[in-house]
Amino acid sequence: MHIGSHIRDVLFTQSREHTVTWLAKQLNCHRVNVYDIFNRSTIDTELLRRISIVLSHDFFQDLSNDLKTQDLERAND
Numbered sequence: 190m191h192i193g194s195h196i197r198d199v200l201f202t203q204s205r206e207h208t209v210t211w212l213a214k215q216l217n218c219h220r221v222n223v224y225d226i227f228n229r230s231t232i233d234t235e236l237l238r239r240i241s242i243v244l245s246h247d248f249f250q251d252l253s254n255d256l257k258t259q260d261l262e263r264a265n266d
Contacts, residue, residue, distance in 0.1 A: 190255040192248065193229040199246050200233070205217040207244070 213220040241248045
């Protein structure tokens with residue numbers, strides 16, 4: 190899972206009020222930093238925790254589910 194793309198997808202499927210600028214304000218950073226997050230394939234856990242809280246979405250659960258799916262695919266190979 191590309192975590193940055195997933196964060197972007199979750200943000201854009203939420204309320205129309207939830208924009209890149211809104212997320213940047215919630216994270217106390219510049220919107221350019223949010224676009225940088227979208228490009229990341231990995232992310233610091235503290236930042237992911239903050240994003241999870243702001244977006245009310247458990248990204249850690251998503252990563253765990255992705256890991257389980259990958260394990261199942263490997264077991265079936």
